[in-house]
Amino acid sequence: MCEDELYQFDLSFDDIDTEKVGYLTRESVLKAIFQSESSVDRLVIPVLFNEFDINQDNMISRDEFDVFLTQIRKLTKKEIAKKAFQIADTENTGSLDSAQFLRLATLMGMECTNKEIQATIKSLDQNGNNTIELDEFLELIE
Secondary structure, eight states: OOTTOBOOOOOOHHHHOTTOOSEEEHHHHHHHHTTOOOHHHHHHHHHHHHHSOTTOSSEEEHHHHHHHHHHHTTSBHHHHHHHHHHHHOTTOSSEEOHHHHHHHHHHTTOOOOHHHHHHHHHHHOSSSSSSEEHHHHHHHHO
16 A cells, blocks of 8 residues: 555445435445455545544435545545544554454444454564554555
8 A cells, every 4th residue: 555645435425325315324335335345445434434424423414425525535545544543542542452443343344253353463463462553553454
């Protein structure tokens, strides 16, 4: 992943709102990007609902989505990954433990067992502290 490469989110509101209800749910966004092979696409989901769901109703209106598109296209893939990491790092420690990493995976629409989370942490944990620091996390999405 090139740090300077701006993220390209190519789906429109209407692409995601296939049922034409006028808002997006986490499930509808997950469904729209589920087939993407890009981990960055999945990282966008927690960022979208955490930072752009202005009224915190767990639905994204067209106006909220338009703000999201404007802002997200100004970010690099690395910046998006950092934002997602910060959302999961609820204690602001600069690292994710297994519960926080599982929460992030869940927010990204992934179904993981504790065993899978532990195996992922073990494979990424370079300093042996049983957590994932930001630099270790960024290697996951490269």
